[in-house]
Amino acid sequence: MTLLDGKKLSNKIRDNVKLEVQKLQKNNITPGLAVVLVGNDPASAAYVNMKSKACKESGIYSIAHEMPETISQDNILEIIEMMNKNTNIDGILVQLPLPKHIDTTEILEAIAPHKDVDGFHPYNVGRVVAGLDGFIPATPYGVMELLKEYDIDPKGKNVCIVGASNIVGKPMATLMLNANATVEICHIYTKDLKAHTLNADIICVGVGVVNLIKEDMVKDDVIIIDIGINRLESGKLTGDVDFENVSKKSSYITPVPGGVGPMTIAMLLENTVKSAKNRK
Ligand code: NAD
Numbered sequence: 001m002t003l004l005d006g007k008k009l010s011n012k013i014r015d016n017v018k019l020e021v022q023k024l025q026k027n028n029i030t031p032g033l034a035v036v037l038v039g040n041d042p043a044s045a046a047y048v049n050m051k052s053k054a055c056k057e058s059g060i061y062s063i064a065h066e067m068p069e070t071i072s073q074d075n076i077l078e079i080i081e082m083m084n085k086n087t088n089i090d091g092i093l094v095q096l097p098l099p100k101h102i103d104t105t106e107i108l109e110a111i112a113p114h115k116d117v118d119g120f121h122p123y124n125v126g127r128v129v130a131g132l133d134g135f136i137p138a139t140p141y142g143v144m145e146l147l148k149e150y151d152i153d154p155k156g157k158n159v160c161i162v163g164a165s166n167i168v169g170k171p172m173a174t175l176m177l178n179a180n181a182t183v184e185i186c187h188i189y190t191k192d193l194k195a196h197t198l199n200a201d202i203i204c205v206g207v208g209v210v211n212l213i214k215e216d217m218v219k220d221d222v223i224i225i226d227i228g229i230n231r232l233e234s235g236k237l238t239g240d241v242d243f244e245n246v247s248k249k250s251s252y253i254t255p256v257p258g259g260v261g262p263m264t265i266a267m268l269l270e271n272t273v274k275s276a277k278n279r280k
Contacts, residue, residue, distance in 0.1 A: 010262035021059040031276035032061040033091040039069035084112040090275035091117030117271040140172040142263025154181035160200035168206035215245040224253040
């Protein structure tokens, strides 16, 4: 069994981002990322902090717009419009989930597609589905880079995606299909999850359920990508896979933490630099 070390690869990518930023600065461009955080969910605040810290370490200018839970739809839209017009800002991301009274679709669609470094705007979603250049959502993008680093080619492989959200499962499935894998997508209404996972050469799971994928649900030499992040009562972080037992049957597996999580941050930085390079 080989661990897919996302920490190591993400450090390599972040070193490269730093060099790219230095090159841009020679042309008087400092890449800028604006992060919008609404409410006081501790997990969201922690993610925003991690992203801001990563920007700082890479030389990317970042601003966080922190807004109270009670903020109106119009106020958020105004901030986004301001960031759309701000020529020092190359990327805008809205930390999800947003409070229930906010229309998330309208907010995401308000972001200028050329600054949509999270890749959640329908324009970028469509481009990626069509196999065209566009911003690829950071988490599935990070998974594909991690596979590439270990010379794992999804072409012709049976890939089972567990979890079908717009930010994880669906774009993951798209990228796997674009890489010529045969893709199955499972979700909460899938009748017999095991029947699907047992058939898979690669399983990508991003659900948020501890130990969802167990030893008897995978075949020998499976490749496991665990995207889930769950915090146990002890405070320890864990994924969606019973790592101890599933790893014994796997050829490759991502640890949690240290697998997909750090890759997500690295790819966000990369998307921001990509946007800055296209700055008009
Ligand atoms: P979500 O709640 O939007 O979607 C969850 C998906 O899982 C849905 O499609 C649902 O149908 C499916 N699901 C729920 N229970 C299931 C079950 N028992 N069996 C099969 N499918 C089931 O969540 P999300 O935002 O996509 O996040 C999913 C997980 O990925 C969470 O643990 C989240 O913390 C993690 N995540 C990790 C990263 C990272 O960088 N590693 C990034 C984003 C999200």
